[in-house]
Amino acid sequence: xxxxxxxxxxxxxxxxxxxxLQCAQDMNHNSMYWYRQDPGMGLRLIYYSASExxxxxxxxxxxxxxxxxxxxxxxxxxxxxxxxxxxxxxxASSESTGLPNEKLFFGSGTQLSVL
Amino acid sequence: ELKVEQNxxxxxxxxxxxxxxxxNYSTTSDRLYWYRQDPGKSLESLxxxxxxxxxxxxxxLMASLDTKARLSTLHITAAVHDLSATYFCAVRxxxxxxxxxxxxxxxxxxxx
Numbered sequence: 001x002x003x004x005x006x007x008x009x010x011x012x013x014x015x016x017x018x019x020x021l022q023c024a025q026d027m028n029h030n031s032m033y034w035y036r037q038d039p040g041m042g043l044r045l046i047y048y049s050a051s052e053x054x055x056x057x058x059x060x061x062x063x064x065x066x067x068x069x070x071x072x073x074x075x076x077x078x079x080x081x082x083x084x085x086x087x088x089x090x091x092a093s094s095e096s097t098g099l100p101n102e103k104l105f106f107g108s109g110t111q112l113s114v115l
Numbered sequence: 116e117l118k119v120e121q122n123x124x125x126x127x128x129x130x131x132x133x134x135x136x137x138x139n140y141s142t143t144s145d146r147l148y149w150y151r152q153d154p155g156k157s158l159e160s161l162x163x164x165x166x167x168x169x170x171x172x173x174x175x176l177m178a179s180l181d182t183k184a185r186l187s188t189l190h191i192t193a194a195v196h197d198l199s200a201t202y203f204c205a206v207r208x209x210x211x212x213x214x215x216x217x218x219x220x221x222x223x224x225x226x227x
Contacts, residue, residue: 033214040124042203042219043158058214090157103148104215106157 002026006091006107013081013114021076021110023091031096032074033104034058034066036087043090049074050096081114088112117142119206121218128194128225136221138187138204146207147187148215149178151200158203162189194225 004025013019025032030051035043035058045058049068063085065077074093078085091107118141128134138147149161162171164180164187171178175198177190187204201222205215 035217040219042121043205043217045214045216048214059216103160103163104158106159108157 004091004093004105004107006089006110008110009108010111011113013078013112015082015114017081017114018077018079019081020078021089021091021112022073023075023107024073025091025093025105026072027093027095027105028071029093029095029105030071031094032068033092033094034064034074034076035090035092036060037090037109038087046076046089081112083114086112086114117144117206117208117216119204119216119218121202121204121221124219124221126221126223128191128223130195130225130227131193133193134191136189136191136202136204136223138189138206138218140185140187140206140216142206142208143182143185144206144208145180145182147180148205148207149187149189150203150205150217152203152220153200161202189221191223194223196225196227199223199225 007022033048034046044060047066049055052071067075089110092104094104120139147164150158152158162178167182169180175192180187201220203220205217
């Protein structure tokens with residue numbers, strides 16, 4: 001089972017360049033999320049999509065945009081990359097049935113360096 | 116605003132010893148999750164705790180939840196090297212379908 005697939009796994013950008021991180025899930029989940037992980041900061045939510053057609057800001061949305069392309073895919077775009085966006089990015093998904101015991105399933109992460 | 120605090124953030128344990136990781140959160144919730152992350156890897160779910168007094172155990176790990184104290188603990192019994200990883204707790208607000216808020220993680224290193 002593929003689960004949550006993120007591409008690319010590694011990326012180096014120069015300041016000011018743009019790029020899109022791709023995420024796809026094959027579990028028919030309703031909700032999808034983008035987190036960033038920085039040393040000593042845990043995981044912080046950038047944006048999420050509770051269902052197809054909706055997106056909402058998380059804790060650290062500045063400098064990012066998202067697109068929920070369809071139920072399967074949720075992309076994260078950096079329009080003008082900055083060194084402060086150097087991080088590991090994780091995509092996640094969940095069923096969002098409303099049941100409290102549902103879990104998040106994570107992708108393998110994208111390590112992004114902005115020089 | 117929901118805040119989640121873990122301590123300690125770093126923990127070096129000897130094999131065979133016991134220790135507890137603490138997770139405090141700031142807002143009423145009865146939905147608490149523990150995740151494990153191996154170096155360079157993604158996160159995998161360990162436990163889901165959904166009510167006051169809930170206790171879950173798997174192998175040498177046992178998690179509990181006290182919603183009145185807004186506290187969860189992850190207890191490690193007779194640590195072994197394979198438990199070396201970073202452990203995160205995460206909390207979801209009781210009402211609504213809201214995203215998880217994660218603690219900063221506890222990096223555990225088990226040494227011989």
